[in-house]
Amino acid sequence: MARTAAPPAPLACSYLHPGGGRGGLLGWVLTTDHKRIALLYLYSILGFVAVGVALGLLMRLELIAPGRTIVGASTYNALFTLHGVIMIFLFIIPGIPAIFGNFILPLQIGARDVAFPRLNLLSWHCYIAGAILAVTALFTGGGPPDTGWTFYAPYSIRTTTNVTLAVFAAFVLGFSSILTGLNFIVTIHRLRARGMGWFRLPLFVWSLYSTAWIQLLATPILAITLLLVMMERLFGLGLFDPARGGDPLLYQHLFWIYSHPAVYIMILPAMGVVSEILPTFARRTIFGYKAIAFSSMAIALFGYLVWGHHMFTSGMSDTSRWIFSLLTFLVAIPSAVKVFNWTATLYKGSIDASPPLLFVFAFVFLFMIGGLTGLMQGALSVNVHVHDTAFVVGHFHYVMFGGAGFGLMAALLYWFPKIFGRLYPRRPVYIALGVLFAGFNLLYFPMLVLGWMGQPRRYYDYLPQFQTGHLISTIGSWVLLVGLLILTVTLMRAARRGPWAPPDPWGGTTLEWRTASPPPVENFAVEPAVTGRPYDYGALGRGAAAPEGR
Amino acid sequence: MSRGMGSTLAAPAQTAHHRDAVGAKLGMWLFLFTELLLFGGLFLLYAVYRTRFPSDFHFAATTLDPLVGTVNTLILLTSSLTMVLAVAALERGRRRAAQAFLAATMALGALFLANKASEWAAKIGHGLFPRSGLLLDRTDGENLFYGLYYGMTGLHALHVLVGLGILAVIWGLLARGPRRGGEAAAERGTERLGSEAAAERGTERLGSEAAAERGIQLENAGLYWHLVDVVWIYLFPLFYLIS
Ligand code: HEM
Numbered sequence: 001m002a003r004t005a006a007p008p009a010p011l012a013c014s015y016l017h018p019g020g021g022r023g024g025l026l027g028w029v030l031t032t033d034h035k036r037i038a039l040l041y042l043y044s045i046l047g048f049v050a051v052g053v054a055l056g057l058l059m060r061l062e063l064i065a066p067g068r069t070i071v072g073a074s075t076y077n078a079l080f081t082l083h084g085v086i087m088i089f090l091f092i093i094p095g096i097p098a099i100f101g102n103f104i105l106p107l108q109i110g111a112r113d114v115a116f117p118r119l120n121l122l123s124w125h126c127y128i129a130g131a132i133l134a135v136t137a138l139f140t141g142g143g144p145p146d147t148g149w150t151f152y153a154p155y156s157i158r159t160t161t162n163v164t165l166a167v168f169a170a171f172v173l174g175f176s177s178i179l180t181g182l183n184f185i186v187t188i189h190r191l192r193a194r195g196m197g198w199f200r201l202p203l204f205v206w207s208l209y210s211t212a213w214i215q216l217l218a219t220p221i222l223a224i225t226l227l228l229v230m231m232e233r234l235f236g237l238g239l240f241d242p243a244r245g246g247d248p249l250l251y252q253h254l255f256w257i258y259s260h261p262a263v264y265i266m267i268l269p270a271m272g273v274v275s276e277i278l279p280t281f282a283r284r285t286i287f288g289y290k291a292i293a294f295s296s297m298a299i300a301l302f303g304y305l306v307w308g309h310h311m312f313t314s315g316m317s318d319t320s321r322w323i324f325s326l327l328t329f330l331v332a333i334p335s336a337v338k339v340f341n342w343t344a345t346l347y348k349g350s351i352d353a354s355p356p357l358l359f360v361f362a363f364v365f366l367f368m369i370g371g372l373t374g375l376m377q378g379a380l381s382v383n384v385h386v387h388d389t390a391f392v393v394g395h396f397h398y399v400m401f402g403g404a405g406f407g408l409m410a411a412l413l414y415w416f417p418k419i420f421g422r423l424y425p426r427r428p429v430y431i432a433l434g435v436l437f438a439g440f441n442l443l444y445f446p447m448l449v450l451g452w453m454g455q456p457r458r459y460y461d462y463l464p465q466f467q468t469g470h471l472i473s474t475i476g477s478w479v480l481l482v483g484l485l486i487l488t489v490t491l492m493r494a495a496r497r498g499p500w501a502p503p504d505p506w507g508g509t510t511l512e513w514r515t516a517s518p519p520p521v522e523n524f525a526v527e528p529a530v531t532g533r534p535y536d537y538g539a540l541g542r543g544a545a546a547p548e549g550r
Numbered sequence: 551m552s553r554g555m556g557s558t559l560a561a562p563a564q565t566a567h568h569r570d571a572v573g574a575k576l577g578m579w580l581f582l583f584t585e586l587l588l589f590g591g592l593f594l595l596y597a598v599y600r601t602r603f604p605s606d607f608h609f610a611a612t613t614l615d616p617l618v619g620t621v622n623t624l625i626l627l628t629s630s631l632t633m634v635l636a637v638a639a640l641e642r643g644r645r646r647a648a649q650a651f652l653a654a655t656m657a658l659g660a661l662f663l664a665n666k667a668s669e670w671a672a673k674i675g676h677g678l679f680p681r682s683g684l685l686l687d688r689t690d691g692e693n694l695f696y697g698l699y700y701g702m703t704g705l706h707a708l709h710v711l712v713g714l715g716i717l718a719v720i721w722g723l724l725a726r727g728p729r730r731g732g733e734a735a736a737e738r739g740t741e742r743l744g745s746e747a748a749a750e751r752g753t754e755r756l757g758s759e760a761a762a763e764r765g766i767q768l769e770n771a772g773l774y775w776h777l778v779d780v781v782w783i784y785l786f787p788l789f790y791l792i793s
Contacts, residue, residue, distance in 0.1 A: 115573050182580045190573040220584040224591035228701070236681040237697035239595060245690025246697070250598060254591055 010421050010500050014518040032117035033521060038103035039419070040124050045099060048090040048131065053484065055083040060443070060477040063470045066462055076460035077146035078161075082138070084149030085166065089173045090131055092404050093262060096269035097215075098127070098180055100411045101208045103419060105184060107512035107519060108202045110193025110528040115186040123179035130173035137165035148458060150259070153240035153251035157232045164233045167226045174219045174226070177265075181215030184208055193511070195530035199293070202510045202534045203286065206293040207272025210300040214261045214268075218304070222258035225251065252314055256307035264303040266400055267367075268296055270407025271338055274360050277414050278342055279535040280508045281357040282349025286535045288341035295334035302331045309378055313387045321380055328378035335371055339364060354506065355429040359410035362437050366402025370395060373448060388458075391451025397444045409487070416491065417505045421518035422498030428490040436483030442476025510534050571766050578770040582777050585709075589781050592702050596788060599694045606691020611793035613678065614699075618669050619790030622662050623782065629658035630779045633772045640768055643761070645724055648768065652721050655775065659714050666707055670700075699789055706785060709778045716771050724764060 011017045015035045028036055059079050062069050071079065102120065106113055114120050138144045141162030147155055151170075156163050188209050192201070201209075229251075231237050238244035240251045279286045286292065308316060308324030316324075342364065351357070373395040377383050386392060417423055446469040451457070455466050462470065504513035515524050600607050636651035677684035678696060685693050 115570065116577060119577075178584055182577055182584075185580060186573050186577045189576060190570055216580055216584055217587060220587035221591050224588045227705070228591075228595075231701055231704075235700070237701050238680055238693050239599075239697045239701065244686070244693040244697075245599075245603065246694065247598070250595060254594070257591075 041098040052086040060474040064474040078144040092266045111191035123176040126176035133169035137162045153248045181212035184212040203275035204272035210296040211268045218261035225254040260307040261303045266404040270404045273411040281352045284349040287344035295337040298334040312383045356414035363406040370398030389451035390447040390455040394447030417501035420495045424494035432486035439479030446473040603691025610692040610695035616790045
């Protein structure tokens with residue numbers, strides 16, 4: 001990052017080059033600049049993704065043949081727990097908001113920074129502290145936790161593995177998430193540029209806004225639930241201990257009251273990214289701006305009321321089961337509203353099949369498979385059959401990885417020139433996408449089939465008749481890995497050596513494209529004034545949409 | 551210290567945004583929401599278990615002394631009063647008075663904790679604590695009552711403790727006087743008070759601005775203190791008055 005010799009012109013006055021203040025490493029880890037914090041998140045999150053992917057590959061390798069292949073049962077338990085904890089708490093929940101929300105949100109609303117820059121830094125420090133605690137939990141105490149990322153009581157209270165520390169790590173990470181959400185809400189309320197009314201906000205901002213509310217209102221429930229697990233383990237309060245009248249089911253309720261809304265923390269920002277990318281590359285205003293904005297809020301709201309669908313088989317009254325089932329179907333409506341609006345946006349657009357757009361197409365396709373398999377499980381009769389099978393594993397990888405994960409990659413490709421001030425070559429990215437897409441479906445589609453046939457989840461072993469499916473899935477995991485590597489190498493090289501990017505390489509209309517790439521420390525030389533809606537290609541025309549430069 | 555870096559490059563066109571009293575307060579209120587939800591989870595557990603074991607709960611509550619609870623309620627309510635008086639005093643520019651009221655608030659908070667600690671100590675002395683032989687022989691409902699009692703009042707006490715820490719920091723800032731206090735805040739960053747909108751600015755130019763910041767910080771700390779108070783107002787009847 002910090003070049004010692006005189007930096008090339010585009011970097012010289014950008015946030016990437018230490019023009020004053022602290023230089024070197026301290027200039028990064030103690031920065032309060034939202035753009036630098038975003039990069040801190042980017043690198044730390046990607047680092048953990050690499051670990052998580054490695055663990056996933058190990059699990060797939062174990063499953064390549066029946067019986068013990070490389071690890072035994074208890075190691076496998078530790079593997080899926082770690083994989084789950086890393087992917088959920090360290091990757092996909094902070095994911096898009098922490099990286100792109102931090103970088104792009106202030107730019108898109110024409111602000112100089114977020115409302116509480118120091119709090120922003122604190123939330124990154126919480127993230128790192130939580131991550132360190134999680135890693136420590138692996139090597140201390142009674143060995144790596146083996147409860148699954150859900151920490152279900154009473155097992156989580158009885159196991160001798162190091163659950164206490166792992167749970168505390170998740171607690172600290174929750175803090176980081178709450179602080180980010182709080183910061184974004186205040187930022188969006190208070191720091192919009194002159195003329196930027198609520199319905200002139202870019203849709204990415206709307207999605208961050210609804211996400212932030214979920215972060216704020218759901219995470220504390222997780223916090224208290226995890227605290228209780230810790231108190232149970234340390235002081236034995238007995239609140240989830242059936243031997244003393246406690247009810248483990250209440251743990252599940254509390255856990256999912258958070259963790260279901262958390263699913264929308266993962267997906268809503270990705271949907272916001274899609275709503276940014278589509279109009280830019282269709283050269284057309286977004287179809288149904290308000291419908292998309294409000295559907296984000298609707299998802300945030302309904303998302304609170306469906307937690308019971310994780311518990312259809314754990315023992316609930318029939319009345320609550322069908323109510324939760326009905327509500328689950330209702331959440332599909334706002335999601336579908338978005339998909340239809342996106343499709344309509346493409347209609348009669350002049351489409352530029354750029355890498356970000358193709359990733360968005362992959363997102364929509366994979367997310368639809370994930371969403372539709374979700375609906376299947378929302379139906380009580382099917383749910384009883386597929387509960388806790390590989391079908392569920394396939395489903396949530398389609399949603400979280402195919403949805404949120406591909407959304408994150410699309411966001412990276414879309415804002416890459418803004419963040420690093422450089423362009424990347426298209427061809428290797430197209431190839432990476434092809435490989436990724438093929439690998440992804442090879443990896444996860446067999447899981448849907450296997451689960452349907454009765455393969456339980458969280459098993460290190462299986463019956464011989466499932467061998468073919470598992471073999472295909474494992475091969476898919478290698479293909480996927482190749483795709484990820486191609487993408488990573490391409491982008492890493494481009495970040496260092498790519499040609500300089502102009503301020504608005506894609507012809508985007510939102511404010512972040514009106515400043516230099518990479519942006520200067522203060523974002524805009526003059527506070528931008530907003531005079532119309534975003535994505536207004538009709539009124540602006542290509543000429544007016546072109547960047548002002550600096 | 552991004553401001554420092556920015557200053558060499560361009561006029562700080564938007565620094566005005568970063569002295570945003572409304573924003574700081576909004577942030578504090580949002581934080582209080584999260585606190586309510588945190589306790590909300592425990593209240594939910596309480597509600598479920600109490601409906602499930604009503605008579606056990608009533609019986610177990612007879613072991614708690616309503617007098618101790620009442621005294622603690624009075625202590626906390628009074629401390630909220632002194633907190634309000636501190637805020638009002640600072641608003642009228644009477645820094646010394648504000649400090650005195652703040653000290654009173656802290657003293658009352660400490661008294662509350664002392665009272666709580668002696669209550670806990672007595673209970674534990676009688677063998678009433680989770681997994682104690684005495685409790686294990688009792689009914690499930692009584693075990694749960696005590697589990698909740700320790701869990702909820704413990705978490706509340708922890709909040710009082712944190713509150714005391716926050717008030718102490720503010721008291722220290724007030725003691726340094728407005729001008730230097732502003733810089734200290736900017737340097738050390740008292741984020742937890744929700745005041746970083748003000749503290750975040752690298753330099754402090756005017757004493758009066760610093761005083762305004764102190765006001766925001768004190769007010770936000772007050773909001774937190776009242777929240778802790780409100781939570782107790784619910785805990786008190788739920789544990790002490792149901793026998
Ligand atoms: C190369 C990529 C990946 C591979 C090969 C992979 C593979 C797997 C496998 C084999 C399991 C265990 C299935 C079982 O036995 O129950 C699993 C579980 C899981 N994966 Fe992945 N995965 C990958 C990426 C991801 C991503 C990107 C996410 C999240 C965004 C994710 C989230 C999870 C979660 C939450 C679980 C459940 C853990 C538990 O049961 O507690 N995975 N994955």
